Amino acid sequence: MDCKQALMKLYNYLDNELSPEDYSEVEAHLKTCKKCFAKAQYERIIQEVVRKRCQTDPVPISLKTEIIARIRQLDNISQKNSSDNNRNFFFRP
Numbered sequence: 001m002d003c004k005q006a007l008m009k010l011y012n013y014l015d016n017e018l019s020p021e022d023y024s025e026v027e028a029h030l031k032t033c034k035k036c037f038a039k040a041q042y043e044r045i046i047q048e049v050v051r052k053r054c055q056t057d058p059v060p061i062s063l064k065t066e067i068i069a070r071i072r073q074l075d076n077i078s079q080k081n082s083s084d085n086n087r088n089f090f091f092r093p
């Protein structure tokens with residue numbers, strides 16, 4: 001595999017979308033080619049930054065309140081269950 005082929009498959013490589021054969025070919029090229037390795041590292045960092053940006057993006061308020069409401073519901077359920085368990089434990093005949 002030459003640089004052109006490696007770079008063509010680089011994005012799929014980074015996204016883990018290559019077949020095992022292609023993947024090991026790209027990996028083998030990156031091990032022997034500093035230029036493509038540097039490019040791959042660079043792209044990986046970019047991907048990481050983009051991913052982090054997406055995670056910190058503000059969540060729409062309606063979704064947020066819905067999630068909080070569901071978490072509270074779950075909390076109530078688990079609290080109720082645990083207190084029931086405690087009661088059963090203490091008032092067991």
Ligand SMILES: [Zn+2]
Nearest residue numbers: 002003033036
């Ligand atoms: Zn190369």
